[in-house]
Amino acid sequence: MATLEIKDLHVEIDGKEILKGVNLTINTNEVHAIMGPNGTGKSTLASAIMGHPKYEVTQGEVLLDGENVLEMEVDERAKAGLFLAMQYPSEISGVTNADFLRSAINARREEGDEISLMKFIRELDKTMDFLEMPEEMGQRYLNEGFSGGEKKRNEILQLMMIKPTFAILDEIDSGLDIDALKIVSKGINEMRGEGFGCLMITHYQRLLNYITPDHVHVMMQGRVVKSGGSELAQRLEAEGYEWIKKELGIEDETVGQEA
Amino acid sequence: MTVETKLALSAQEVRSFSQNNNEPAAFADFRVAALEKAAELALPKPDKTNITKWNFTEFPVHTVESAKFASLEELPEEVKAIIDIEGQENLYIQRNNTPAFIKVSEELTSKGVIFTDIETAIRDHAELVEKYFMTTAVKVDEHKLAAYHAALVNGGVFVYVPRNVIIDEPLQVVFLNDNEEASLFNHVLVVAEESSAVTYVETYVSTVEEAKGQANIIAEVIVKDNAQVTFGAVDVLAKGYTTYVNRRAHLTRDAKIDWALGLMNDSDTIAENITHLVGDGSAADTKTVVVGRGTQKQNFTTEVRHWGKNSDGQILTHGVMKEAAQSIFNGIGKIEHGATKANAEQESRVLMLSEKARGDANPILLIDEDDVTAGHAASVGRVDPTQLYYLMSRGISKAEAERLVIHGFLAPVVTNLPIEGVKKQLTEVIERKVR
Numbered sequence: 261m262a263t264l265e266i267k268d269l270h271v272e273i274d275g276k277e278i279l280k281g282v283n284l285t286i287n288t289n290e291v292h293a294i295m296g297p298n299g300t301g302k303s304t305l306a307s308a309i310m311g312h313p314k315y316e317v318t319q320g321e322v323l324l325d326g327e328n329v330l331e332m333e334v335d336e337r338a339k340a341g342l343f344l345a346m347q348y349p350s351e352i353s354g355v356t357n358a359d360f361l362r363s364a365i366n367a368r369r370e371e372g373d374e375i376s377l378m379k380f381i382r383e384l385d386k387t388m389d390f391l392e393m394p395e396e397m398g399q400r401y402l403n404e405g406f407s408g409g410e411k412k413r414n415e416i417l418q419l420m421m422i423k424p425t426f427a428i429l430d431e432i433d434s435g436l437d438i439d440a441l442k443i444v445s446k447g448i449n450e451m452r453g454e455g456f457g458c459l460m461i462t463h464y465q466r467l468l469n470y471i472t473p474d475h476v477h478v479m480m481q482g483r484v485v486k487s488g489g490s491e492l493a494q495r496l497e498a499e500g501y502e503w504i505k506k507e508l509g510i511e512d513e514t515v516g517q518e519a
Numbered sequence: 520m521t522v523e524t525k526l527a528l529s530a531q532e533v534r535s536f537s538q539n540n541n542e543p544a545a546f547a548d549f550r551v552a553a554l555e556k557a558a559e560l561a562l563p564k565p566d567k568t569n570i571t572k573w574n575f576t577e578f579p580v581h582t583v584e585s586a587k588f589a590s591l592e593e594l595p596e597e598v599k600a601i602i603d604i605e606g607q608e609n610l611y612i613q614r615n616n617t618p619a620f621i622k623v624s625e626e627l628t629s630k631g632v633i634f635t636d637i638e639t640a641i642r643d644h645a646e647l648v649e650k651y652f653m654t655t656a657v658k659v660d661e662h663k664l665a666a667y668h669a670a671l672v673n674g675g676v677f678v679y680v681p682r683n684v685i686i687d688e689p690l691q692v693v694f695l696n697d698n699e700e701a702s703l704f705n706h707v708l709v710v711a712e713e714s715s716a717v718t719y720v721e722t723y724v725s726t727v728e729e730a731k732g733q734a735n736i737i738a739e740v741i742v743k744d745n746a747q748v749t750f751g752a753v754d755v756l757a758k759g760y761t762t763y764v765n766r767r768a769h770l771t772r773d774a775k776i777d778w779a780l781g782l783m784n785d786s787d788t789i790a791e792n793i794t795h796l797v798g799d800g801s802a803a804d805t806k807t808v809v810v811g812r813g814t815q816k817q818n819f820t821t822e823v824r825h826w827g828k829n830s831d832g833q834i835l836t837h838g839v840m841k842e843a844a845q846s847i848f849n850g851i852g853k854i855e856h857g858a859t860k861a862n863a864e865q866e867s868r869v870l871m872l873s874e875k876a877r878g879d880a881n882p883i884l885l886i887d888e889d890d891v892t893a894g895h896a897a898s899v900g901r902v903d904p905t906q907l908y909y910l911m912s913r914g915i916s917k918a919e920a921e922r923l924v925i926h927g928f929l930a931p932v933v934t935n936l937p938i939e940g941v942k943k944q945l946t947e948v949i950e951r952k953v954r
């Protein structure tokens with residue numbers, strides 16, 4: 261079993277404190293969902309864990325099996341087992357999806373032990389088939405001109421090819437039509453198991469109908485303010501966030517506000 | 520005021536060079552007249568680069584003798600790498616100033632296609648040469664460098680494609696420079712008659728560390744009604760040259776040209792690529808990529824000039840600047856009065872890899888007609904940190920991520936080169952230069 265521990269994480273952007281002490285522990289074989297209104301720090305948490313250069317960690321730790329990932333470069337974090345499906349994936353012109361994926365896979369392997377082209381193509385074909393992606397998507401430039409839904413599906417393709425230990429999925433469901441949502445969910449469920457833990461950021465119960473989370477957390481004001489089981493998500497879906505705000509005495513849930 | 524420039528060769532020397540090559544008397548006269556003009560005419564004025572102090576005229580010797588290649592096995596590795604030795608049917612290799620190898624398929628010859636070195640063309644196809652050589656696309660008296668070129672031409676190729684002849688396989692030309700004294704006054708003349716089609720790919724390879732001569736290169740492409748030309752070029756000339764390279768096309772009705780230019784010289788370079796869309800419905804697609812490094816100074820002008828109605832011009836220029844290299848990228852879309860429904864688009868982007876590098880994208884639209892469409896996008900910047908973050912978040916190292924982004928940025932030309940070996944060579948040159 262592997263563990264990802266987030267302890268008292270404080271994060272600033274351009275001198276403004278966004279995360280104000282996030283605590284969260286995720287084990288493999290668990291799926292966690294983070295919900296919360298807009299602007300409450302969900303993407304910031306994801307970016308800080310992955311090491312986005314704009315986000316400065318001012319306090320706290322992120323430990324992967326006891327090792328502090330905050331001291332690692334972004335690529336080292338990825339090689340240690342972290343993966344982030346981004347809310348807004350970058351477009352990279354001139355680099356084909358397939359070439360990029362092969363570089364990503366080979367980056368994890370020793371020099372001289374690169375994946376053979378045949379084996380790579382076989383796996384790529386199989387996975388694209390599973391995600392119902394047309395074959396030509398492999399030869400298109402990375403995310404360039406992809407529709408919102410195609411980009412999300414492409415993030416899941418990367419997830420399945422790279423097979424990380426922990427994946428953070430930032431709004432993997434937004435902008436997906438129902439068929440695409442089913443396919444993306446199928447991909448994530450396929451990954452579920454002993455060697456895989458997942459943190460899904462979402463606004464919608466709809467995703468959670470396809471991927472039942474083991475734990476649900478609510479973020480407000482740059483903190484996790486409430487945690488529970490999958491029933492918590494159902495209550496949020498039915499009643500919204502007002503009851504939590506009332507319960508905790510929060511007036512403005514965004515990060516600019518102090519509790 | 521005109522300033523008389525002292526030129527490296529006298530009229531007498533030019534005339535005897537012509538005679539030694541058994542050129543027609545008319546061509547000798549043409550050279551001598553051009554030499555006189557060269558003494559008086561002013562240098563070209565590339566926008567935003569002052570070249571008045573550049574040395575475009577002196578060189579150690581006008582022409583060097585090099586051994587020919589009896590077979591392709593004798594080629595240096597650098598040249599072998601870009602040729603499909605068995606598969607390439609039509610191939611011309613020039614070694615410095617010497618036509619060193621030529622191969623033309625039976626099929627092309629039987630269809631009346633001419634593919635030969637320029638000296639042979641001047642002798643054996645005098646009528647065609649006289650008709651097109653610096654008469655239509657480039658004029659002898661445009662400026663000093665054009666006239667100097669005309670006087671001193673000492674290499675190049677002539678391609679003539681008769682009416683309705685479609686050539687499927689690309690014609691490949693390699694200009695090998697392995698003598699540091701060599702000066703290259705190469706003239707490439709491509710004439711595609713009505714409804715013909717041809718793909719031409721040339722590569723300049725220097726294997727010398729540092730050159731001492733001049734590279735004054737002109738390519739003229741005449742594309743007649745409804746004909747199509749694809750023109751690929753990869754230039755990798757050594758530092759030490761003062762390089763002036765002018766590639767120009769002249770298109771009549773419904774003609775089309777695609778340019779794919781990988782300009783990778785290590786020399787100071789003035790490069791000019793102009794397409795005249797004279798005929799209605801003619802179209803040009805110009806793609807240029809550049810890498811500058813060291814203390815190189817370069818100026819790249821890409822222009823599409825619209826005279827024809829419904830003419831379409833697309834310009835894409837991507838440049839990478841590292842170390843203390845300096846470059847100006849002039850992109851010019853010019854629509855003349857009467858060219859209704861013309862469309863002029865351009866995109867010019869520069870990536871800077873170091874603090875000291877300088878790159879200037881200078882997009883210009885000159886429009887003298889109301890009923891047209893035009894647009895341009897320009898940017899100068901560094902490798903996008905968000906892109907690097909994205910790639911690194913998949914485990915790719917920073918160095919490899921930068922490499923991928925840069926190669927991607929220069930891919931528009933690489934992917935458009937129609938010969939596999941040349942494609943690979945350009946990728947390798949990029950690899951070497953940006954490292």
Ligand SMILES: Nc1ncnc2c1ncn2[C@@H]1O[C@H](COP(=O)(O)OP(=O)(O)OP(=O)(O)O)[C@@H](O)[C@H]1O
Nearest residue numbers: 273274276278297298299300301302303304305515
């Ligand atoms: N570069 C920045 N400079 C200043 N503030 C920023 C910057 N980037 C994000 N923020 C702020 O940080 C706060 C948290 O943003 P974050 O993207 O983490 O929210 P989120 O919970 O993911 O919201 P959403 O549900 O809309 O995706 C917001 O108030 C946002 O405006």
Ligand SMILES: [Mg+2]
Nearest residue numbers: 302303304347
């Ligand atoms: Mg977000």
